[in-house]
Amino acid sequence: MSAASLRLRCASPNDLPRNLKEAVARADVALCWPIDTPRDEVRVIELRDIGISEKAVPVGDRFDPFAPGFQKDPYPVYRHWRDTDPVHWGHAPDQSGPGCWYIFTYAEAKEVLADPRFVVDPTSVIPAGYLPTPHPEHLPLYEMLGRWFIFRDPPDHTRLRNKVSQAFDRFALDRLQPQIDAIASDLCCRIGQASQADLISDLALALPQRVIAHILGLPDSDASLLHDWSVALLKGLDFTSKDRFFATRAIGAQAASALAAYLDRQLDRAQTGDGVGLLAMLAQEVANVPDLRQEVIGTAALLIFAGHETTVNLIGNGFEALLDDPDQFARLRRDPSLRATAIEECARYNSPSQITFRFASQRCVFRGKVIEPGSPVGVVIASANRDGEVFDDPDRFDIGRSRNPHLSFGRGIHACIGAALARREARAALDALLMHCPNITLSPGPRQWAESIGLRGLRRLDVRPQAERYFPERRGS
Known part of the structure; x- marks a missing residue:
C-alpha cells in the first residue's frame, strides 16, 4: 500500500x-x-x-512561514491553523521581532482588509525610535517603497492612486484589449510551434511585461529589462532568512536605483513631447509641479512591479493547476463558456498573493485576542480562499465553481488596482493557449516554487505544447 x-x-x-x-x-x-x-x-x-x-509539514506550536517544506505546499498548514487558532500569534515574518498576528479564516480576513484600524504604513503607528534603521546601502530601496501608494494610507494613498486609476478602468481596458489579445496570440503561436516550452518565461512573464510597457508608453524592447528589475525588487522587499537579509536588500536597492534612473530618463523623453501612454500623462503633471518628480517615478515603478508579479503568478499558478487536472482541462476544451469562472478559480485555488500585511493603529480586541498598537497582522489570503465555511469542497480545483468570492486581489481601499487588467490578461492567455496549443500537457518532473512569503509563483513550468492529439468527437467511441 x-x-x-x-x-x-x-x-x-x-x-x-x-x-x-x-x-x-x-x-x-x-x-x-x-x-x-x-x-x-x-x-x-x-x-x-x-x-x-x-x-x-510539521506545524509546531506557532505558525512559521520559514518552516522547512512549508513553501512547497503551505495549504495543509493553513488548514491546521484555520481549524485550531484562526487568529494566531505566530513567528515574525522578518525573523527579528517577537511575533506577528496571522488571520487564517475568510470572515476575519475580509474584515481586517476593510477595517481602517489596520493600516499599511508602519511608520504611522510605530514610533521612529522603535523602527530599524536601514543600512545606507539599502536606502534607495526604502526610499522607492516609501513612495508606493500600496504602502501609504489615506489621504496620500487616495491622492496617489487616483492619479493612475483612470488607466485601469473599464473604458481604458476596453481600448487596450485588442493589444492584449494580439500579444497573447503571438506568444502562444510561438509556444505551439515548439516541442518544449516554459509557460512561465514564454507566456506568464512575457505577456504582462509587454502589456505594462504599452500602458506606460515604454519601448517594447525594454520589457525584459523591466522584468529583471521587478524580480530584484521582489527579492529586496520580500521577507527572507536572516542570513540572506542584507544581500537581498542590497539586490533590491541596486534595482531600485537603476529603475529610478531609467524612469527619470523616460520622463525627460516624455516631457519633450516624445512619449505616449500613462508616463507621458504623468510627465505633464511633473512639468507643472517639479517637486512631484520622485513621486511620479515611484508610482511608475510600482505599476511596473505590481503589473508584473500579480499577473505572472495568476497565469503560472492557474495554468499549472489546470494542466495538472486533465479532467478539468478537457472540461474547459469542451465548454469554453467556463473560461471566466476558470480564471476566478485559478486565482482562488493557488492565490498569487499568499499573505498581505497590516499594522494595528490602536489597541483592539479582535475575536477575543488583544492586538496592541503597532503589532503586525498578516492576512493569509491563500488560507481564507480555502475556508470551508465559504467555499464548497475548498481543496478541490473546480473551473465551474459558481460561488467564488475569493480575496486574491484584496478588499477595501487597498484592493489591487490592476485586478481587472490581470483578469483580462489571464483570459487572453487562456483563449490563445486553447487556440494554438489545445493538446498541451505538463512535462514530468517536480515543480520549483519561488522562495517568497507574500507571493506564490513557479520558477518555471515545463510543458509539451503538442504532446497528444485531442479529438472531442471521438470521446467514448
Missing part, C-alpha cells in the same frame, strides 16, 4: 476524527498503515481528500 493512502473503517473523509487530522498534520513522516482488513470493509482515503500532503 502506498504511503499516500490510509485504510480506515469509515464511510468518507468527513468521518475522519478531527484530532487524527491534526495529528497527521503535525507528523514529520509520510504515513503507511498496512491494516490487514478485508477489502470490502475498508475505504481507501487519499491524503489529498482530507487536505493533507503526502509528506506532511
Whole structure:
C-alpha cells in the first residue's frame, strides 16, 4: 500500500476524527498503515481528500512561514491553523521581532482588509525610535517603497492612486484589449510551434511585461529589462532568512536605483513631447509641479512591479493547476463558456498573493485576542480562499465553481488596482493557449516554487505544447 493512502473503517473523509487530522498534520513522516482488513470493509482515503500532503509539514506550536517544506505546499498548514487558532500569534515574518498576528479564516480576513484600524504604513503607528534603521546601502530601496501608494494610507494613498486609476478602468481596458489579445496570440503561436516550452518565461512573464510597457508608453524592447528589475525588487522587499537579509536588500536597492534612473530618463523623453501612454500623462503633471518628480517615478515603478508579479503568478499558478487536472482541462476544451469562472478559480485555488500585511493603529480586541498598537497582522489570503465555511469542497480545483468570492486581489481601499487588467490578461492567455496549443500537457518532473512569503509563483513550468492529439468527437467511441 502506498504511503499516500490510509485504510480506515469509515464511510468518507468527513468521518475522519478531527484530532487524527491534526495529528497527521503535525507528523514529520509520510504515513503507511498496512491494516490487514478485508477489502470490502475498508475505504481507501487519499491524503489529498482530507487536505493533507503526502509528506506532511510539521506545524509546531506557532505558525512559521520559514518552516522547512512549508513553501512547497503551505495549504495543509493553513488548514491546521484555520481549524485550531484562526487568529494566531505566530513567528515574525522578518525573523527579528517577537511575533506577528496571522488571520487564517475568510470572515476575519475580509474584515481586517476593510477595517481602517489596520493600516499599511508602519511608520504611522510605530514610533521612529522603535523602527530599524536601514543600512545606507539599502536606502534607495526604502526610499522607492516609501513612495508606493500600496504602502501609504489615506489621504496620500487616495491622492496617489487616483492619479493612475483612470488607466485601469473599464473604458481604458476596453481600448487596450485588442493589444492584449494580439500579444497573447503571438506568444502562444510561438509556444505551439515548439516541442518544449516554459509557460512561465514564454507566456506568464512575457505577456504582462509587454502589456505594462504599452500602458506606460515604454519601448517594447525594454520589457525584459523591466522584468529583471521587478524580480530584484521582489527579492529586496520580500521577507527572507536572516542570513540572506542584507544581500537581498542590497539586490533590491541596486534595482531600485537603476529603475529610478531609467524612469527619470523616460520622463525627460516624455516631457519633450516624445512619449505616449500613462508616463507621458504623468510627465505633464511633473512639468507643472517639479517637486512631484520622485513621486511620479515611484508610482511608475510600482505599476511596473505590481503589473508584473500579480499577473505572472495568476497565469503560472492557474495554468499549472489546470494542466495538472486533465479532467478539468478537457472540461474547459469542451465548454469554453467556463473560461471566466476558470480564471476566478485559478486565482482562488493557488492565490498569487499568499499573505498581505497590516499594522494595528490602536489597541483592539479582535475575536477575543488583544492586538496592541503597532503589532503586525498578516492576512493569509491563500488560507481564507480555502475556508470551508465559504467555499464548497475548498481543496478541490473546480473551473465551474459558481460561488467564488475569493480575496486574491484584496478588499477595501487597498484592493489591487490592476485586478481587472490581470483578469483580462489571464483570459487572453487562456483563449490563445486553447487556440494554438489545445493538446498541451505538463512535462514530468517536480515543480520549483519561488522562495517568497507574500507571493506564490513557479520558477518555471515545463510543458509539451503538442504532446497528444485531442479529438472531442471521438470521446467514448
